[in-house]
Amino acid sequence: MLHQKVDQDLSDRKNWALRRQLGIPNNKRLWVLACMDERLPVEKALGIGEGDAHIFRNAGGVVTDDAIRSAMLTTHLFGTKEIIVINHTECGMMTASGEFISHFLEKKGINLDQTSIDPALPELKLSKGVFSKWIKTFVDVDETCVKQVELLRHSPLIPEDVVIHGYIWEVETMRLRSPHSRLSEKVNTAQAMSAKGL
């Protein structure tokens, strides 16, 4: 009878809308740490869709206290079992050093040491002179990716059995790669290709 099909649809809709109250995890039991860059389409990069993952994104796709807080919540409370980190080439975090940015902001008249870094949580304090470091610029995307994975693996706020991997999104190819695995380095010369008899 038709009402049975209708009732099933209503039940599915309820399970979607009340997922957290009903204790239903996301489809892939996955948490993603990725950069906020406009050229990084996270779902497309991973081949996932609506409902599949909790997706954390910040400037750089780097470990911060906010990332730790969010990863802690998803793994301890919301059923997540896997973490994937995605950094990307040509990241804005590599366009200037933290010191350069600090001076740039000070020249605009901002007193960095007196500014609250979290207006909603004054109890969060930064040691003096650490503002530049807090900006978290970096110099090598492959090393950065490897390092974020390490930081997450050793955080006591994330369960040890969570599986963690990291990848680089190449904006120049709009594809993923593993860190330190640039295909583009191996294809342009006979030397790079280890030509026989060279």
Next chain:
Amino acid sequence: MLHQKVDQDLSDRKNWALRRQLGIPNNKRLWVLACMDERLPVEKALGIGEGDAHIFRNAGGVVTDDAIRSAMLTTHLFGTKEIIVINHTECGMMTASGEFISHFLEKKGINLDQTSIDPALPELKLSKGVFSKWIKTFVDVDETCVKQVELLRHSPLIPEDVVIHGYIWEVETMRLRSPHSRLSEKVNTAQAMSAKGL
């Protein structure tokens, strides 16, 4: 001649891949602060696509030092002129209080006061006993949305001329609404509809 068309394509590709070095902002000059929930498809919610916006997402879609850091970078360095905040109904941040979660973690054997909240930045310190507050749970999604907009508007690290608005994503309808504007409250009874002659 064909090479002119080819050269134009190569130029377009370069402008995409080297956007940050060439000083090209994202298409909409937009930064989004949204929750990491799997039921919140940010691009679909806003009707935007690849290349359009910097999208920051964390647990709750709330202002944190990481959010301030990321907003500061996109507005001061990357050409962003508008901010949109998206919180959503049935958020995991409303399923338990910060105190409940702290006790839950402590029972698992984690010493919250001795744990570094940012393993990459030990200089970031939390006052004692503030861990529960740092988790940033909340009790009302409409009020939370309004408050995040206020916090961003008053942050000295974000330029004053940046335009900021906030919306609620309803997971039960998979649509946006403005805070405190629930259509569902106005449609079920004659009283809610202010029936004439009631």
Next chain:
Amino acid sequence: MLHQKVDQDLSDRKNWALRRQLGIPNNKRLWVLACMDERLPVEKALGIGEGDAHIFRNAGGVVTDDAIRSAMLTTHLFGTKEIIVINHTECGMMTASGEFISHFLEKKGINLDQTSIDPALPELKLSKGVFSKWIKTFVDVDETCVKQVELLRHSPLIPEDVVIHGYIWEVETMRLRSPHSRLSEKVNTAQAMSAKGL
């Protein structure tokens, strides 16, 4: 041979065009009672199509003598075994009281007590002063839906083994719900979500 395929097609066409004479019921053996509102796409709401159901619609989607007449015919003569009632939120029947509408019509110069309510059937009479009640406005869509199901279940003109259910169509979400099951009430605050440790 091709003529066999052609003959089968002609037979199918005949069975469609002469369904009532041949005693063929509708595909789902279903009768629907629904409101005439332009925002209620009955077939889409139920996931049905051409040929599937007899669909009765009036102002409100409420039980009337016409609804009883139509349900009686479909169940006793045309093979129908199931009834589904669909009322909807923001129904015009909740925008004013019956009394208000009666006065409104009288002010336009219509003498309600002398007007035939069925010009084709003068033998159908309304007791004096019942015009406002005859309009069948209502004040709560969930209660109305439950009540219509009850009225149909107890009508001696509808066979007892007919299976009857009722649903609400939410025009604000363009989706069905069961009566008294508004998801929107359970998702906006920690209190509604029965947050742990609140």
Next chain:
Amino acid sequence: MLHQKVDQDLSDRKNWALRRQLGIPNNKRLWVLACMDERLPVEKALGIGEGDAHIFRNAGGVVTDDAIRSAMLTTHLFGTKEIIVINHTECGMMTASGEFISHFLEKKGINLDQTSIDPALPELKLSKGVFSKWIKTFVDVDETCVKQVELLRHSPLIPEDVVIHGYIWEVETMRLRSPHSRLSEKVNTAQAMSAKGL
């Protein structure tokens, strides 16, 4: 700025969901009276869609007190200016006479004169012996269509300036025709075609 587009979308959604409270009529300002038959796809027949018309449907697509009630509400209160009646060929209302159906029901043990025809409105009374007439069977679909248009045109409960037309839906062709305009009568013989020199 993007928030302007988002705000426009929210406004459109509100205007849809709160149409009756905001006094917005249906798109075509149209009310349809049609039969409930499963072979009559009303929207397709008229080339209309979601939001376009109030659609009243009952057994036969005939004028009843419920039809008058619904037409009265849509024209006086909801902005409707046009009425279209759709009857159809091979209607179940032509498969048996009212008397035959009455006897059929009585043989099943139903006491027709003591049964309430509207369980929600006991004040609605049928003169004794009129049950068979109340069933509203008919014998000619073209004449029936013409008659329903007349009945509506002369009802004092429907404003005089409402424009009213009637059509027949042919289930054998799945197309509309005007009453008394059967193409099938004019195409099979030279005589019907008024052949020259016959």
Next chain:
Amino acid sequence: MLHQKVDQDLSDRKNWALRRQLGIPNNKRLWVLACMDERLPVEKALGIGEGDAHIFRNAGGVVTDDAIRSAMLTTHLFGTKEIIVINHTECGMMTASGEFISHFLEKKGINLDQTSIDPALPELKLSKGVFSKWIKTFVDVDETCVKQVELLRHSPLIPEDVVIHGYIWEVETMRLRSPHSRLSEKVNTAQAMSAKGL
């Protein structure tokens, strides 16, 4: 190896282009006799396509010496085993009598008795005064269809085991019917529907 696939394609192409020389019949082993009317899409009517049938069409879709010649060739020499005749409603052959047309042509100055009816075959002779009959107008499409089938069944130039059927194409519904099986006659009145208790 790829050449095997290429060779198979070449063989298929050869079998198509040299069908008659290779003795390959049409796909359905079917010959169709149909009217030349622009509203009769023969392939669509029968649900067939390229390569499926030999399709003979003339004014009226009637048996002529040309039809016999063509049917003789397809059945005796080209492997055809089935014949389908399609006449259609509102045929031009029913718009005037043969006499009317003869007079019409004579008034235009054509001497019908001295005109060769087949300029390529003077040996084909028409008895005097038979021109009007030769035009082959008819007065009833259903009877005409039945008669063409009979004429073909009894022609000594067509093998006896060829299976022959006839259908009417209704231009008013753009669908086929069997002769003397008009659905439109059975659906408009209670009498036509043989209503019970009438």
Next chain:
Amino acid sequence: MLHQKVDQDLSDRKNWALRRQLGIPNNKRLWVLACMDERLPVEKALGIGEGDAHIFRNAGGVVTDDAIRSAMLTTHLFGTKEIIVINHTECGMMTASGEFISHFLEKKGINLDQTSIDPALPELKLSKGVFSKWIKTFVDVDETCVKQVELLRHSPLIPEDVVIHGYIWEVETMRLRSPHSRLSEKVNTAQAMSAKGL
């Protein structure tokens, strides 16, 4: 108002179904004479569709008395102004001579001289011994096409201002060509290509 759109649709439908009675010609005012071969998709070959042309087809696509009759009717009575003849390569009419076919039929026991060539019109007579010629086989498709055009142009039963052209359909390429214009003859050798300096 919607009824205006509906009325226009009904009028269009009537004009289609009653074309001959209303004196409406086919869309292109075109009559086609083509072979009945299954590899000749007439509409596709000419780029036309439903309603566009009267299409006469027989064995060979040759002028017969039936073709003259049909052409006479469409041009004098139904508004046709243009004729296109389509013959095709690898036609069955070139697979055997008329004599061969006559002997073939006689060996099957058919008395050709005593058989009525038109069972519906005994007054149509063939001179003795002309049966083989009546079969209308031919030996060269290009010459045949040119000849059919000539025959039609000079028939007194077809108005002189009718425009007539002929084409060959190549089954080996599934494309049209003009008679005596085979591209395949000009492309295989330097000689055929009139190579310079050969």
Next chain:
Amino acid sequence: MLHQKVDQDLSDRKNWALRRQLGIPNNKRLWVLACMDERLPVEKALGIGEGDAHIFRNAGGVVTDDAIRSAMLTTHLFGTKEIIVINHTECGMMTASGEFISHFLEKKGINLDQTSIDPALPELKLSKGVFSKWIKTFVDVDETCVKQVELLRHSPLIPEDVVIHGYIWEVETMRLRSPHSRLSEKVNTAQAMSAKGL
């Protein structure tokens, strides 16, 4: 876990980009020798796509030292096992003789005997007066195709077990044929069709 699917995708991508280093042959293990003509879509002609074959193309699709060099490399080093040659009708190589072209170039002021035929390899020498022959014009496409297959079959620089076939692309039909198998020669006259009884 999702990372497994991602890793598989990365591996597939690597296998594509590093095919030659990893010793992966093309999908069909096929080498094609074809003309450079703009009307010869090689992949479409063979029903192949990206990754399927090594495709060599020159003026004429003829065997040259470059063709031998390329075939030698693909068969000895890159895993190729099959060769297909495609010549085509109306080839530019049949529009003039080698002598005509030589004179044409000399009239433009080019000293053919003193011009290096390979500016990158002066060690490649042409005997005096052989320039016209080196241009490799031809006079019959079918014979040319057969000859190229022979030349490749007997080259000591191509392994003996490589399977070699040749086809003609007909630009007039945009289809392949085998050499000396022109369908167009067999379809235009009764004689070509070897008509019975001719």
Next chain:
Amino acid sequence: MLHQKVDQDLSDRKNWALRRQLGIPNNKRLWVLACMDERLPVEKALGIGEGDAHIFRNAGGVVTDDAIRSAMLTTHLFGTKEIIVINHTECGMMTASGEFISHFLEKKGINLDQTSIDPALPELKLSKGVFSKWIKTFVDVDETCVKQVELLRHSPLIPEDVVIHGYIWEVETMRLRSPHSRLSEKVNTAQAMSAKGL
């Protein structure tokens, strides 16, 4: 009239099939020199299609006497005005040195100095010991591309006003780039991005 449209189509078809005889150049007046690699889809890379260009392909996409011959013909005789060279990354020509390949072939028993490099043109001679150089392996794809363009620009057999450009196809990104313009080199580190304040 329809025959005009048909005649135009026939004329278009003739102009396609007899392009060389009629002196019609390819659509883009373009000649392409590209590698025969299966990962290089030449038309897709350039955004061109059927009829657009003469496409020469050999092992490496390098200048040879065959390339010069083909370029000479297309520019002097067939109307070509532009040349585009496409080499690609991970080319098989970089997997081994010419010497290595020569030894490899000799070990298989082939006497390189006595083997005719062009079995169809014995008059084409290679100086002794130049076989390895004749194989035309290379060591750097960017330099190779630049060099091929130079070689073509200075060949006396190609008109001076022909416009010549060269591009690299990246198999790892399936996109074109200009020589010496690798985006992948400028996106991985702060240093490569010339970060400010580094």
